[in-house]
Amino acid sequence: MQNKMGRVDTLPAPQDAVKMIEGAFSFEVPSEEVTLMDAKGRVLAEDILAKEYLPVFNRSGMDGYSVFADDVKGASKDSPVNLKLAGEVLMGEAADDPLTKGTCVYTPTGAAVPEGTESVIMVEDTKKNDDGTITFYKEIEAGKNVILKGSDVFPGKKVLTKGRVLNIADIGSLAALGYTAVKVAKKPLVGIISTGDELIGIDETPKSGQVRDINSTTLALQVEESGALAKVYGIVKDEEDKLTAFVKNAIDECDMVLISGGSSMGEKDATEKIIESFGTLVLHGIRMKPGKPTIVGNVGGKPVIGVPGNPISAYFVTRVFVKKILNQMLGSNEEELFVNAVLTKDVKENKQRSQFDFAKISAKDWTTYAEPVKTQSGLMTSMSECDAFFITPLGNGDRKEGETVTVHPL
Amino acid sequence: MQNKMGRVDTLPAPQDAVKMIEGAFSFEVPSEEVTLMDAKGRVLAEDILAKEYLPVFNRSGMDGYSVFADDVKGASKDSPVNLKLAGEVLMGEAADDPLTKGTCVYTPTGAAVPEGTESVIMVEDTKKNDDGTITFYKEIEAGKNVILKGSDVFPGKKVLTKGRVLNIADIGSLAALGYTAVKVAKKPLVGIISTGDELIGIDETPKSGQVRDINSTTLALQVEESGALAKVYGIVKDEEDKLTAFVKNAIDECDMVLISGGSSMGEKDATEKIIESFGTLVLHGIRMKPGKPTIVGNVGGKPVIGVPGNPISAYFVTRVFVKKILNQMLGSNEEELFVNAVLTKDVKENKQRSQFDFAKISAKDWTTYAEPVKTQSGLMTSMSECDAFFITPLGNGDRKEGETVTVHPL
Numbered sequence A, B: 001m002q003n004k005m006g007r008v009d010t011l012p013a014p015q016d017a018v019k020m021i022e023g024a025f026s027f028e029v030p031s032e033e034v035t036l037m038d039a040k041g042r043v044l045a046e047d048i049l050a051k052e053y054l055p056v057f058n059r060s061g062m063d064g065y066s067v068f069a070d071d072v073k074g075a076s077k078d079s080p081v082n083l084k085l086a087g088e089v090l091m092g093e094a095a096d097d098p099l100t101k102g103t104c105v106y107t108p109t110g111a112a113v114p115e116g117t118e119s120v121i122m123v124e125d126t127k128k129n130d131d132g133t134i135t136f137y138k139e140i141e142a143g144k145n146v147i148l149k150g151s152d153v154f155p156g157k158k159v160l161t162k163g164r165v166l167n168i169a170d171i172g173s174l175a176a177l178g179y180t181a182v183k184v185a186k187k188p189l190v191g192i193i194s195t196g197d198e199l200i201g202i203d204e205t206p207k208s209g210q211v212r213d214i215n216s217t218t219l220a221l222q223v224e225e226s227g228a229l230a231k232v233y234g235i236v237k238d239e240e241d242k243l244t245a246f247v248k249n250a251i252d253e254c255d256m257v258l259i260s261g262g263s264s265m266g267e268k269d270a271t272e273k274i275i276e277s278f279g280t281l282v283l284h285g286i287r288m289k290p291g292k293p294t295i296v297g298n299v300g301g302k303p304v305i306g307v308p309g310n311p312i313s314a315y316f317v318t319r320v321f322v323k324k325i326l327n328q329m330l331g332s333n334e335e336e337l338f339v340n341a342v343l344t345k346d347v348k349e350n351k352q353r354s355q356f357d358f359a360k361i362s363a364k365d366w367t368t369y370a371e372p373v374k375t376q377s378g379l380m381t382s383m384s385e386c387d388a389f390f391i392t393p394l395g396n397g398d399r400k401e402g403e404t405v406t407v408h409p410l
Helices: A014-024 A168-176 A215-225 A240-253 A265-278 A311-330 B014-024 B168-176 B215-225 B240-253 B265-278 B311-330
Strands: A031-035 A064-067 A081-088 A103-107 A119-122 A126-128 A133-136 A158-160 A181-185 A189-195 A229-236 A256-260 A280-284 A295-299 A302-307 A339-343 A354-364 A367-373 A388-392 A404-409 B031-035 B064-067 B081-088 B103-107 B119-122 B126-128 B133-136 B158-160 B181-185 B189-195 B229-236 B256-260 B280-284 B295-299 B302-307 B339-343 B354-364 B367-373 B388-392 B404-409
Touching: A014 A280, A014 A295, A014 A311, A064 A081, A064 A133, A158 A168, A168 B215, A168 B311, A189 A215, A189 A240, A215 A229, A215 A256, A215 A311, A215 B168, A229 A240, A240 A256, A240 A265, A240 A302, A256 A311, A265 A280, A265 A295, A265 A302, A302 A311, A311 B168, A339 A354, A339 B339, A339 B354, A354 A404, A354 B339, A367 A388, B014 B280, B014 B295, B014 B311, B064 B081, B064 B133, B158 B168, B189 B215, B189 B240, B215 B229, B215 B256, B215 B311, B229 B240, B240 B256, B240 B265, B240 B302, B256 B311, B265 B280, B265 B295, B265 B302, B302 B311, B339 B354, B354 B404, B367 B388
Parallel strands: A081 A103, A189 A229, A189 A256, A256 A302, A339 A367, B081 B103, B189 B229, B189 B256, B256 B302, B339 B367
Antiparallel strands: A031 A181, A064 A103, A064 A119, A081 A133, A126 A133, A280 A295, A295 A302, A339 A404, A339 B367, A354 A367, A354 A388, A367 B339, A388 A404, B031 B181, B064 B103, B064 B119, B081 B133, B126 B133, B280 B295, B295 B302, B339 B404, B354 B367, B354 B388, B388 B404
């Protein structure tokens, strides 16, 4: 029995695999309305345009006195200027009367300033007198410490763009604009299936030859971190009929299906066969390490993805490719944050494939460092302390201690 | 009326304020058990020790043949070696018989290897013959491609330490070790109150002098991001009796209370007065910009914190100080990730206070750059695009374009 994964030198590089996958699908993005408290991390499904001026009034930027700049021209410690205090604007109240030449009005930070106000002089540069006047020890330029009506936003101004992943500042802006709820992309439902005769449940005790099924949990958590909902179907033994029925059911119920494959040749074939019987194979095999045996299929417009059984390999494939497909399904225009860092150890290139390694990030002596962490075993403790990963592309050559690499936070 | 915040040059620097706050509280950390799917981001409340060997058997690291290294010594393309194929170990099965000298056994990746196996030779370096033998084209050192029993963990090995913030890899390790649930710190309940006569609800339309209450939403989201539960009490007008009753009720119901203050002097006094009537004032005023008017009090062991009303100031104070107190309440030993970056613009120091600025991070030409972003208005759109913040300590002097700074991801 031979599956269709070709020799390693015929497989697409990771960046080409991304393009093949992106080109193979086109998704509609259903949306739903959520309250602001549920909007963090969700993908905005509409452009947000301001419907009003913010602030809605000319606003004091200081605890101080609203003045005409001319009235305090030349004021200094040595030659102070006195102005009559015409009143005070209370927080939350309108400033009813315009400012009169030769007078000043007390306006705390955030209060409305009277019509005509040019500047606000901070209270620390003044003295209040018993005769109802204020002494000014500083002059001020016109426009200082006054936040003009509409300087934040005005009707029709685009504040947030469709496709944005909402952060706390965005949600603060929505609150300022009067939105109590917002339209976001619905979370796709991702079915997760683990296959492999060696797998047992987390609550079971492994006998010789057996290992606990880690991927059902970690893939579900990764998928949810990427903005989807996970539906865990559990472990299926490596029998083609059983697996086929399981996968078919998951495809019917979900928007995407991940099949975390065991290690036997039979299983790898089974996933490929199932994809080909129901849909189209997009790719089988990526020229990367780890992650080579990845399978991507399109079944009725839904992605069906075979990820390697090894938990570390499965993590990388999900972090890189599944996250990209989910971004596409969500209509997200998020750009990944990445930084450059200096390697603290040599890293040998893989002569056959682009290599993905974990790293622990630290900063000292004005430099950001990345300590490469090797993760050879199937257990994930080795990656617990890692903050990021970096890629050594095929043909890059070995990397040397002191070399700068681009690292992607996990 | 005069509150007790002293002159700016008498206020504690941010790093001293942190020490004053840490010293003022000592928390018990109640715990609860959660399933693995609910454990991400939670703080571990127990040390995790392995109770068994993992793997529980000597395991093949390759699709290949288990051999004694001696039996294929000297094998090469030109002088291959033939060994009798004694059988195959199936995935998930024990390897019943020990390996016999002069024979090999097929052992796929992850399968148990027969007792005595020294190495596994990958299938790509072999050929299967019709006569029941395998031809080997490579020799191999002893120990290669065999993952020994207990090489991941052994009984009693500490795998995760109490106080750790659980990431996906940690949860994968817990799954591997047979944990279906884990003891984590209970989420503290944080009450959030907004005061200010100028404030109106998000769903209301501001008249002159009025602004919508942003902080109830953003502080709640920040507090939840830091691992707590938020209880939003809403807006209280600036009347001392009303505010006192509101705060007293929140202190009774919650583990911590945040009072996001308006701008009027009266309110600032009120928070301080309330703290002093029920408990002890820890500090009033921090030598930082923004965030100067911050108040921290201890009421019966519970932190009561007055944060500035300006949304950007409130964000910084919550990100820096409230997060630290929450970490202390959760028993978290999380260390903050930070990186170094090169400034793309000059930044003027503040002559009076340590200055906190937002930055947008990017990487090119082997360098990580931080573009300082000024956030002057009360609207949060200016910080939407920011990824990080950096501090220019008092006395640092102006920062120059090209200078390296330590940036803290948001």
